[in-house]
Amino acid sequence: MNFDVAIIGGGLAGLTCGIALQQQGKHCVIINNGQAAMDFASGSFDLLSRLPDGSAVENLPENLTALCNALPAHPYSLLGAEQVISKAQAFEDLAQSLNLHLVGSSEKNHWRVAGLGSLRGTWLSPNSVPTVEGNEPFPHKRIAVLGIEGYHDFQPQLLAANLVLNAQFTHCEVTSGFLNIPQLDELRQNAREFRSVNIAQLLEHKLAFDELVKEIVDSAQGAEAVFLPACFGLENQEFMTALRQATKLALFELPTLPPSLLGMRQRIQLRRRFESLGGLMMNGDSAVKAHFDGDRVRCIMTRLHNDEEIVADNFVLASGSFFSKGLMSEFNRIFEPVFYADITGVAGFDEKDRFTWTDNRFSNPQPYQSAGVVINAHCQVQKSGQFLKNLYAVGNVIGGFNALELGCGSGVAVVTALTVADEILAK
Ligand SMILES: Cc1cc2nc3c(=O)[nH]c(=O)nc-3n(C[C@H](O)[C@H](O)[C@H](O)COP(=O)(O)OP(=O)(O)OC[C@H]3O[C@@H](n4cnc5c(N)ncnc54)[C@H](O)[C@@H]3O)c2cc1C
Structure with a gap:
């Protein structure tokens, strides 16, 4: 060859x-x-x-x-x-x-929110991830951090508690909760298969999309911004974009424990x-x-x-x-x-x-x-x-x-x- x-x-x-x-x-x-x-x-x-x-x-x-x-x-x-x-x-x-x-940009680093709520300096981030420039306050005041029931690779309470310790988020009211997604019940049989990739695969065909949208809106309890684990959208951001349009919320996704959908x-x-x-x-x-x-x-x-x-x-x-x-x-x-x-x-x-x-x-x-x-x-x-x-x-x-x-x-x-x-x- x-x-x-x-x-x-x-x-x-x-x-x-x-x-x-x-x-x-x-x-x-x-x-x-x-x-x-x-x-x-x-x-x-x-x-x-x-x-x-x-x-x-x-x-x-x-x-x-x-x-x-x-x-x-x-x-x-x-x-x-x-x-x-x-x-x-x-x-x-x-x-x-x-x-x-x-x-x-290659001029200066920005901060991205990491999986446990701290801020990390970085060069480029997916636009679906929450980021802030320098000491600028995060643009949304009320934030809901939502995990998924039974999914352990993302801990919303820890993230919420740590997030407000950052100067850029001290003005925020941050709540946490869990989404109940019945479509994922079959994954619950085996904790080792309850991973971001498996979740994204199961939801990919949007069979219960409207129910998911309602669950996110209800769980957000009036928050303007919602932080979710990166479990939605296997190959690109289209799923997240569709969720954002349907919920009319500022939806962001955060890296989970590996495997990482954002990198994949x-x-x-x-x-x-x-x-x-x-x-x-x-x-x-x-x-x-x-x-x-x-x-x-x-x-x-x-x-x-x-x-x-x-x-x-x-x-x-x-x-x-x-x-x-x-x-x-x-x-x-x-x-x-x-x-x-x-x-x-x-x-x-x-x-x-x-x-x-x-x-x-x-x-x-x-x-x-x-x-x-x-x-x-x-x-x-x-x-x-x-x-x-x-x-x-x-x-x-x-x-x-x-x-x-x-x-x-x-x-x-x-x-x-x-x-x-x-x-x-x-x-
Ligand atoms: C767990 C982890 C998390 C990270 N997180 C971040 C982050 O958040 N931000 C960031 O900027 N950087 C991060 N990094 C660092 C960054 O991702 C890596 O430095 C970068 O992606 C390395 O790319 P690479 O192509 O050099 O190597 P790799 O991504 O390691 O790719 C090497 C590839 O070569 C293949 N390979 C090896 N040997 C052979 C062989 N003999 N024949 C054929 N194929 C072979 C491997 O299977 C692999 O697919 C992280 C690294 C790790 C390990």
Whole structure:
């Protein structure tokens, strides 16, 4: 099988890169073995939420420059703050063309309401999620936070109690309650199946839509705004829009415990765009090994096509971190299992010394979270001390930064993905 570009991993980074390349006429394959981090994420995209000293980031360009000075190994530092902003803006355009319905800008972060009622600084959020700018008060005074009877992945009382502790919500009267949705009774037999995705699937055909609308209106008890768990609308926001029109309320949805419909919807849209542009998805398959010609990758082999080489001019490693098995660990080593690329991390981290992987204070950033492959300013991957000419890395498989600590996971994914697409197109 011959392609212009073979991409390993179909998460945010792999799909974004694939779309940008297909749009410019490159024939790509994405080999993807399972769910991605997006399927568990909040639906908001973080570009840079915190600095290494823990302070919250508001102005993005200014703080990106500060970060690049403070952490020279961070992928943003390798690319430069200007490039990061320019690629972030390019992603905003792409998201708009995909109808991801995001609000926010690469100028400054906004606050989104998190599942337990605290506020998190972020770059882009679905417009169905409650957000506020800076210290501005939330525009609605009376808010009802409504869970679903029997559904445990969203706790309205906790959310309501915490919400009013934020300065932007102190003027609000927040009540909480539960929706009774008889259509979901069959899910109650098995608590493990009572998840956001199962709820959305059962309600998708709108068989008892009018009853649901009445239940929301009655439970809101006169509130202007209603916060619901993100359980309505499997593939896009159409269900929420229909509910909003029918209830005539300011309806918002909040991330639940995973799986996350907000993130899954985005991945579905990205994947559809990639395929509609002619890209090939090899789902359920994994890249297992590579063959090299000097400083180039010649081909990769996959688990399901183990007697057929996948040959390409360029290869993109978009396999994520430990969570997605893009990185793996054994007792005395952390490694990248397809190309066996060189591994790096934050200062003091050594991939062959497990005593450097963790900090003994549990709540501190953990050094293993910064592990990943070594790249240069072109995002080319280093193996045995040498940068490979046609192997690039994008997203969370890259080392040298802690996405959890800094709140920059999605930003690194899209910025490196669009950078690599440009690198390949410029060849
Ligand atoms: C639980 C969780 C919640 C998060 N929440 C947020 C959030 O709210 N906001 C935010 O900005 N960021 C969040 N992040 C971070 C952000 O989502 C990720 O940094 C970003 O989505 C990573 O994208 P990626 O494409 O690099 O990797 P991934 O999404 O991990 O995708 C990698 C893909 O590669 C596949 N793969 C791996 N190895 C192979 C192989 N050998 N062959 C084929 N396929 C392979 C995997 O199955 C997976 O589908 C979260 C991350 C996690 C883990």
